[in-house]
Structure formats: structure tokens, C-alpha cells
């Protein structure tokens with residue numbers, strides 16, 4: 001739940017680059033162009049969604065897992081990051097876990113190779129706004145719209161045409177307007193039930209303990225793959241994933 005407003009200077013650095021982003025993406029052309037490049041349709045990841053086929057989804061904030069009562073959704077926020085995202089991907093692959101990556105638009109734009117890797121591994125994409133402004137709910141609708149829709153375009157472009165299926169407001173700063181806008185673009189507002197508090201780097205043991213204690217609270221777990229040294233997150237996932245499996249949980253995606 002942390003709004004982690006401090007220590008976020010790195011967003012500012014990449015924000016400048018974001019302002020130059022081409023906003024003309026979208027429409028069917030982005031997808032059609034990519035479909036050929038990606039290869040046969042049999043290879044299309046489950047997370048793939050044609051850019052031209054936007055289907056509105058529910059405006060309520062999703063928490064449930066598509067795997068049902070013993071399902072757990074791993075969600076990874078604020079990346080992609082060239083140091084930590086590959087390590088998180090390695091751990092997820094080791095345990096055969098698919099996750100949802102809530103990406104910051106500027107990060108996606110800066111690291112399109114990583115966005116493509118995430119998609120190729122079968123994970124899903126989530127729009128986490130352009131610049132991770134946790135006070136977004138205090139800003140105008142015009143501002144919110146730009147943050148959400150520009151990030152949608154940046155992520156879709158970086159992925160090679162695969163659209164984000166969710167929208168998670170930075171710091172959970174949703175508004176009725178932002179939820180409705182995201183839903184109209186086919187992005188289900190995405191919440192969380194368990195904040196692993198990994199962002200605060202409390203130590204690997206503490207992260208593992210928090211998840212163990214709180215996983216009965218609900219299925220959607222929050223971790224981070226950017227915004228600082230995430231070695232504790234990588235180590236914690238390496239312990240949490242097999243443990244949850246032993247406890248009979250299965251890993252899924254948030255309902256959308």
C-alpha cells in the first residue's frame with residue numbers, strides 16, 4: 001500500500017524522454033505490423049491481445065485469482081529494470097510461475113527488450129502510469145488521462161503490440177474516473193491484498209514472513225522489480241514460491 005513517494009528521483013530522469021514519445025500508436029496497425037514479426041499465431045502468448053480489439057472490462061478493482069480459492073496472483077511493479085527484471089524472470093521461470101508486471105511507461109519505453117521478454121515468457125502486462133505519480137488522484141482528469149493512456153501506448157509499443165490487460169494506479173491512487181477510463185481501454189483496475197513491503201527492504205526474512213502471515217487475506221501479492229536494489233525481493237520470491245506451492249496454492253492471474 002506504500003505510496004513510496006520518496007527516493008523516486010529516477011523517474012524524473014526518464015520522464016523527459018517520455019515527453020518525446022510518439023502518441024500515434026494504437027489502432028490495428030501496431031498489432032498487424034507486429035503479428036508478422038512475432039511469428040506464427042501458435043506462438044502468440046496467452047497474454048497477447050490485438051491492439052485494435054479493445055474490449056471494455058469491469059470498472060471495479062480486481063483482486064480475485066482466475067485460479068479460484070487457492071489461487072495466488074504474483075504482481076511485480078515499477079519496472080522493467082535492466083538489473084532486476086531479468087533476475088525476477090529467472091526465479092519465476094524456475095518455479096513455472098506466471099506473473100503480472102505493472103510497468104511504468106517511461107521504464108517500458110527505455111527497455112523494450114525487457115518488455116518483450118516478459119511477454120514472451122507468458123506473463124501479463126499492466127499499465128502503471130507514465131511517471132508513477134502517487135498523487136494522481138489529486139490531479140485533473142486531463143492529467144490522469146494522459147498518464148494512463150500515454151503509458152498504455154508506451155507499453156504496447158515496447159511490447160511489440162501486446163496490450164496491458166490491467167491498470168494499477170501508482171500507490172493505489174485510483175479515482176472513479178481513472179478506473180472507468182482504464183476499463184474502457186480493456187484494462188481492468190488492479191488492486192492488491194498483500195503488500196510484501198519489499199520496497200522498504202526490511203530483509204528477506206521479513207518479506208517472506210509478511211507474505212506468509214498475510215496470504216490468507218487475499219490472493220493478489222505485491223512485489224517490485226525496480227526503484228532500487230531488489231536483491232531481497234529476488235531472494236524472497238525464491239523462498240516464497242516453492243513454499244506456497246507446498247501449501248497447495250496455485251499461481252494465476254487476476255480476474256479481468
Ligand SMILES: [Zn+2]
Pocket residue numbers: 077078128132170171
Ligand atoms: Zn508502484
